[in-house]
Amino acid sequence: MLLQVNSIDVYYGSVQALKGVSLEVNEGEITSLIGSNGAGKSTLLKTISGLLKPASGSISFMGRRIDGLPPENIVSLGIAHVPEGRMIFPAFSVLDNLRIGAVSRFNSGKPKKEVLKEIEEDIERVFSLFPRLKERKNQLGWSLSGGEQQMLAVGRGLMARPKLLLLDEPSLGLAPYLVKEVFNIIKMINAQGTSIMVVEQNARMALKASHKAYVLETGEIVLSGPSSELLKSDQVRAIYLGAGVEQR
Amino acid sequence: MGFVYALSAMGIVLIYRTAGVVNFAQGSLVMLGAYVATSCIETLKLPMIGAIIAAVIIMAGVGAVFQRVAYYPLRYAGIIPVVISTIGVSVFLNNGVYVIWGTYPKFLPPIAGSGTITIFGTSIPLQNIAIALMAVALLFFQAYFFNKTWLGKKMQAVAQHQDTAALMGIKVSRMITFTFMYSTALAAIAGIFAGPIFFVSPGIAQILSKAFAASVVGGFGSVPGAVVGGIFVGLVETFGAYFISSAYRDAWAFGLLILFLLFRPQGIFGEPISEKV
Ligand SMILES: Nc1ncnc2c1ncn2[C@@H]1O[C@H](COP(=O)(O)OP(=O)(O)OP(=O)(O)O)[C@@H](O)[C@H]1O
Numbered sequence: 001m002l003l004q005v006n007s008i009d010v011y012y013g014s015v016q017a018l019k020g021v022s023l024e025v026n027e028g029e030i031t032s033l034i035g036s037n038g039a040g041k042s043t044l045l046k047t048i049s050g051l052l053k054p055a056s057g058s059i060s061f062m063g064r065r066i067d068g069l070p071p072e073n074i075v076s077l078g079i080a081h082v083p084e085g086r087m088i089f090p091a092f093s094v095l096d097n098l099r100i101g102a103v104s105r106f107n108s109g110k111p112k113k114e115v116l117k118e119i120e121e122d123i124e125r126v127f128s129l130f131p132r133l134k135e136r137k138n139q140l141g142w143s144l145s146g147g148e149q150q151m152l153a154v155g156r157g158l159m160a161r162p163k164l165l166l167l168d169e170p171s172l173g174l175a176p177y178l179v180k181e182v183f184n185i186i187k188m189i190n191a192q193g194t195s196i197m198v199v200e201q202n203a204r205m206a207l208k209a210s211h212k213a214y215v216l217e218t219g220e221i222v223l224s225g226p227s228s229e230l231l232k233s234d235q236v237r238a239i240y241l242g243a244g245v246e247q248r
Numbered sequence: 249m250g251f252v253y254a255l256s257a258m259g260i261v262l263i264y265r266t267a268g269v270v271n272f273a274q275g276s277l278v279m280l281g282a283y284v285a286t287s288c289i290e291t292l293k294l295p296m297i298g299a300i301i302a303a304v305i306i307m308a309g310v311g312a313v314f315q316r317v318a319y320y321p322l323r324y325a326g327i328i329p330v331v332i333s334t335i336g337v338s339v340f341l342n343n344g345v346y347v348i349w350g351t352y353p354k355f356l357p358p359i360a361g362s363g364t365i366t367i368f369g370t371s372i373p374l375q376n377i378a379i380a381l382m383a384v385a386l387l388f389f390q391a392y393f394f395n396k397t398w399l400g401k402k403m404q405a406v407a408q409h410q411d412t413a414a415l416m417g418i419k420v421s422r423m424i425t426f427t428f429m430y431s432t433a434l435a436a437i438a439g440i441f442a443g444p445i446f447f448v449s450p451g452i453a454q455i456l457s458k459a460f461a462a463s464v465v466g467g468f469g470s471v472p473g474a475v476v477g478g479i480f481v482g483l484v485e486t487f488g489a490y491f492i493s494s495a496y497r498d499a500w501a502f503g504l505l506i507l508f509l510l511f512r513p514q515g516i517f518g519e520p521i522s523e524k525v
């Protein structure tokens with residue numbers, strides 16, 4: 001098992017956002033986490049990547065406790081978090097956004113020159129996944145379209161060479177054909193060996209693309225299982241698949 | 249003079265962008281820089297260039313301490329407590345210098361001596377040429393540092409999105425410390441230039457208000473804006489004093505500030521970034 005979250009409680013001040021949440025991510029798989037607005041999905045990802053600390057419970061990555069570590073150490077261990085809303089660095093070019101995504105790799109102990117060479121190779125790899133970014137490589141972050149920003153955010157996450165990629169609502173605000181494209185790329189990245197945990201409100205897309213899924217409601221996991229089974233479950237169909245109508 | 253304002257304004261803007269804090273002690277740090285440079289020359293008997301380097305390094309260290317004392321303990325407390333604490337530091341410094349350096353103003357010689365050079369029949373003080381050269385060199389250094397080095401880019405990343413920078417693997421608090429150190433080093437250079445113009449006394453700390461005027465005129469939060477704003481404020485002040493009346497020297501700069509606040513509050517470089525994101 002790659003990641004194990006063990007009954008964590010997370011608070012914002014006195015408000016509890018996560019209540020005894022447990023989940024597991026298997027190596028080589030896509031795991032999805034679905035739930036409606038304010039369920040606590042982003043909170044869970046932020047806690048895994050170290051931006052928030054759980055008040056109780058534990059998180060282990062590859063058998064090692066990571067709760068309590070600062071985010072910069074967690075990314076060095078191999079978890080890259082692509083935050084909600086893309087959070088592209090607006091004043092950086094596409095290339096600089098990608099390069100800054102790789103800074104954690106200077107902690108790997110490899111000689112700096114070698115890391116620099118690898119970074120340039122990985123930029124090419126990202127460009128082969130997202131050819132649109134290559135055409136705009138010198139354009140500044142703020143001037144990209146929403147879809148391009150999302151691609152850049154995913155590409156920047158990949159620059160850390162993560163073992164586990166956390167994606168927070170990659171389809172948010174994208175046109176339907178782009179949503180499909182983003183999910184195809186997610187599957188491609190997974191096929192190349194990166195495990196993925198994806199948070200989505202677009203439950204249908206997420207369930208179709210993933211191996212395993214969890215449903216989060218007001219801070220608690222209420223359902224989990226193989227995605228194909230959740231896709232058939234009446235409860236999920238009624239609430240998240242809106243009887244055949246796409247959510248949003 | 250414009251360059252002194254520009255340097256002070258740049259320090260304010262860099263800290264504001266990186267730590268989200270308005271540093272009211274910047275003027276006092278400029279003053280302290282001038283005092284430190286004076287001591288490097290008088291007490292340590294360093295030659296001018298050595299004194300400049302020593303003052304810049306010492307002040308960068310002061311910046312680290314300042315950050316640790318005035319900002320770090322209050323970093324989650326919101327903007328007002330930190331602003332108050334920087335005001336506190338400023339009051340402490342403005343009075344504290346009397347204890348170390350006495351109440352008499354000190355004299356800091358111009359870095360290029362007091363000679364002049366005659367070009368096309370106009371005599372120009374060497375000091376002005378030195379300031380201009382130094383200004384250009386510093387701007388080139390800064391452009392290189394922030395755009396081409398990894399450290400500079402990490403500092404810029406923190407200035408844009410702190411949490412996201414942390415997710416990339418950047419040690420945010422360390423970058424904030426470096427920004428404070430860099431801004432105080434800029435203050436030291438500003439102080440070294442301001443010293444010969446004023447005398448070295450707490451009066452220098454009043455540069456703060458001109459530096460704020462410069463940052464607002466340039467567009468608060470914009471680094472190029474701080475430079476242009478500083479030079480602009482310096483020019484308006486000089487020309488206002490020359491052509492209209494020198495008795496109201498300060499009034500011209502603040503008149504400019506008020507005009508900008510009324511008609512173009514976003515300054516010359518109204519940030520396209522903040523509008524877009
Ligand atoms: N910084 C914060 N301070 C206080 N409360 C917060 C904060 N961030 C989130 N919350 C609250 O915690 C709960 C979970 O928020 P979270 O952002 O994790 O939800 P989400 O499932 O990601 O929702 P969405 O689909 O809208 O992104 C919400 O009730 C929210 O109001």
Ligand SMILES: [Mg+2]
Binds near residue numbers: 042043168
């Ligand atoms: Mg969310």
